[in-house]
Each structure stands twice: as C-alpha cells, then as structure tokens.
Amino acid sequence: MAKFIRIDMTSKEVRVDDCPEKYAGLAGRALTSNFVAEEVKPTCHPLGKNNKLIFAPGFLTGTGAANSGRISCGAKSPLTGGIKESNSGGTFSQKMARMGIKALVFEGLPSGDQYFVVKVAMDGVTIDDAPLEIVGMGNYDAIKALQDKYGAKVGVAVIGPAGEMRLTAANISFADPDGNIRSAGRGGLGAVMGSKKIKAVVIDDTDAPGVAISHPEAFKSAAKRFAKALTTHPVTGKGLGRYGTNVLVNILNEAGGLPTQNFRRGRNEWANDIGGETMTATMETRGGKPTHGCHPGCIMRCSQHYVDKGGKYITSGFEYETI
Ligand code: SF4
Incomplete structure (x- = not known):
C-alpha cells in the first residue's frame, strides 16, 4: 500500500499512514486538488496554520511510461484564494513514486523564525534546522548547497527569498537532473511553503523498491503505443520539441487569439520577434539547446537551455504564457 506521509510543522510530528481509501483512486493533480477541497477549510488564511501543502506524483510516475514524471503541488492559494494546483518537472516526483510515497502533506505552522529542511528517506523523515547560510539564498545556490550536504543525487524542493517573504506569486522550485531548476509557478505556493518555514524538502531514494507493475508485458506494450502516439x-x-510551448505564439497570432493589450486585440505586429521560431534560431546561433526534457523519461522535450550571447545558461526557456 502506498504511503501517505503527514508532517506537522507545529509539533514536528510525522505520521506515516497507508493511503486513505478515499484517495486511493486519485493521483497527481486529481489527488492534490481533491485533498485541498476535502481537508482545507475554504475560509482559512492561506498563510495560516490551517492551510495544508501537498505534493503528489502521478499514477505512472516512476515507471517507464513516457512523460510521467512531473510533480503536482496543491494548497489554498494566497494569490487567488482558491484551490490551487501547480506542477513542475525535476527529479522529485519520480523519487517519491519509487519510494512508494503517494503524498507528502505539510500541515501546521511553527512558531519562531527558524527555517527547516525536511529530509525524506527510506528510513524515515527528519526535520533539520536549515543551515544559516542557505536561508535567504536563491534557488540555484540553495540546491547546490543542499546537494553538497545531503548528496549529489538527492531530489530537492526549495523556496527562494520570494517564498521566505511570503510574496503571493512565489514559486516552489525543484532540482532537475542537470542541477538547474524547474518551478511550480502558479498560485504562490512558495509562500505557503515559506509560511510553514520550510526552506527545502530533500528526498533520498537510496534503496527504494521502485514501482511494482502487475502485468509487465502488457504495460510495456501500452507504454510503447503511448510513446509512438506522442512522437508521431x-x-x-515535432512542434513542441522544436520550438517549445512558444510554438503557439505565431499560431495564435495567425488565428487572432494572441492576448495583446489585455486582450483588446488578438494579434500584434511583433509576434514573430518573440515567437518560438525566432527563439529557437537564437538558441541555435548562441549554442543553447532548443530541445530538452524537464525530467528523465520525457520524450516530447518542450523545454530548452536558453543561453546568453556568450553561450552561458540563463534559463530553461520561455513558456508561451510567460511570453
Ligand atoms: S519538457 Fe515539456 S513535454 Fe517534457 S515533461 Fe516537461 S513540460 Fe512536459
């Protein structure tokens, strides 16, 4: 039975239960959103003790199924006041699934100013005081410092200064296989993590049993068909792997659906300057990577390595909606 782990940041108690029956048929965003609807009072303050932050992998995460490794995060949003699901790539979700963890739930609120690092491993959960030097650190540096301390291969979920300051648009960022970051950027869930004084969650899947498959041959055949459907x-x-989600800029501009001037217009004359085709050409000229997966096992690879004029990595690329 998959584990449902609750970590109470008020009492520092950790409870490891079998997954409750009512959540057994859910995973990923269906689980995190239903959990928030069920267990978080709609009237609670999103940065108060009654909000809960949940991380959950998908049903197929940790298996060989293509594109199954993203993580879903849920809580009451400090930005919208509603039920928020925000998800991200990185290595965290696949480690959770391989360890047999259905959900990690952070409850309560500690008193005082101390920040914590929660470590999840096969032999249990520990709550360490966050090293002083990582408090206030940005995500890239914090991931490096945490992987130096806890091991180069651990998965990391972390907040930067925005989350610590509980800004309502703060992200939760996850380490990716290259030591860069992937972010659950919607709804200010980084502020919820900051309110619980969790600087980072570190996950170590050493000795994890992996995900059991009941019918390996049937699974392999279905996974193969799914992969073929994606790649063909x-x-x-073609489009997403070559140009990222930014492939949509020129398509929607043509169709008159590119939100421009707060959607007073659906087209703009400089769409091509910021579209996927131009972005990809710029990356190719500078020596960046127009095609990259945000987690191991992605075969669509809509992410990128966007570099500066000297070829130095700047960011994972720009999504259509950000553009
Ligand atoms: S790189 Fe793109 S296609 Fe691949 S898993 Fe991440 S978001 Fe999905």
Whole structure:
C-alpha cells in the first residue's frame, strides 16, 4: 500500500499512514486538488496554520511510461484564494513514486523564525534546522548547497527569498537532473511553503523498491503505443520539441487569439520577434539547446537551455504564457 506521509510543522510530528481509501483512486493533480477541497477549510488564511501543502506524483510516475514524471503541488492559494494546483518537472516526483510515497502533506505552522529542511528517506523523515547560510539564498545556490550536504543525487524542493517573504506569486522550485531548476509557478505556493518555514524538502531514494507493475508485458506494450502516439503526432512529436510551448505564439497570432493589450486585440505586429521560431534560431546561433526534457523519461522535450550571447545558461526557456 502506498504511503501517505503527514508532517506537522507545529509539533514536528510525522505520521506515516497507508493511503486513505478515499484517495486511493486519485493521483497527481486529481489527488492534490481533491485533498485541498476535502481537508482545507475554504475560509482559512492561506498563510495560516490551517492551510495544508501537498505534493503528489502521478499514477505512472516512476515507471517507464513516457512523460510521467512531473510533480503536482496543491494548497489554498494566497494569490487567488482558491484551490490551487501547480506542477513542475525535476527529479522529485519520480523519487517519491519509487519510494512508494503517494503524498507528502505539510500541515501546521511553527512558531519562531527558524527555517527547516525536511529530509525524506527510506528510513524515515527528519526535520533539520536549515543551515544559516542557505536561508535567504536563491534557488540555484540553495540546491547546490543542499546537494553538497545531503548528496549529489538527492531530489530537492526549495523556496527562494520570494517564498521566505511570503510574496503571493512565489514559486516552489525543484532540482532537475542537470542541477538547474524547474518551478511550480502558479498560485504562490512558495509562500505557503515559506509560511510553514520550510526552506527545502530533500528526498533520498537510496534503496527504494521502485514501482511494482502487475502485468509487465502488457504495460510495456501500452507504454510503447503511448510513446509512438506522442512522437508521431505533429504537435507533440515535432512542434513542441522544436520550438517549445512558444510554438503557439505565431499560431495564435495567425488565428487572432494572441492576448495583446489585455486582450483588446488578438494579434500584434511583433509576434514573430518573440515567437518560438525566432527563439529557437537564437538558441541555435548562441549554442543553447532548443530541445530538452524537464525530467528523465520525457520524450516530447518542450523545454530548452536558453543561453546568453556568450553561450552561458540563463534559463530553461520561455513558456508561451510567460511570453
Ligand atoms: S519538457 Fe515539456 S513535454 Fe517534457 S515533461 Fe516537461 S513540460 Fe512536459
């Protein structure tokens, strides 16, 4: 039975239960959103003790199924006041799934100013005082410092100064396989993590049993068919991998649906300057990577390595909606 782990940041108690029956048929965003609807009072303050922050992998996470490794995060949003699901790539989710963890839930609120690092391993959960030097640190540096301390291969979920200051648009960021960051950027869930004084969650899947497959041959065949469907479709097999989600800029501009001037117009004359085709050409000229996966096992690879004029990595690329 998959484990449902609750970490109470008020009392520092950790409870490891079997997954409750009511959540057994759910995973990923269905689980995190239903959990928030069920267990978080709609009237609670999002940065108060009654909000809960939940991380959950998907049903297929940790298996060989393509594109199954993203993580879902949920809580009452400090930005919208509603139920928020925000998800991210990185290595965290696959480690959770391989360890047999259905959900990690952070409850309560500690008193005082101390920040904590929660460590999740096969032999249990520990709550350490966060090293002084990482408090206030940005995400890239904090991930490096945490992997130096806890091991180069651990998964990391972390907040930067925005989360510590509980700014309502703060991200939760996750280490990716290259030591860069992937972010659950919607709804200010980094502020919820900051309110619980969790600077980072470190996950170590050493000795994890992996995900059991009941019918390996049937699973392999279905996974193969799914992968083929993705790689042969013009959008998932060609467009997204070549131009990222930014492939949409020119398409929507043509269709008159590119939000411009707060959607007073659906087209703008400089769409091509910021579209996927231009972005990809710029990356190729500078020596960046127009095609990259945000987690191991992604075959669509809509992410990128966007570099500066000297070829130095700046960011993972720009999503359509950010553009
Ligand atoms: S790189 Fe793109 S396609 Fe691949 S898992 Fe991440 S978001 Fe999905």
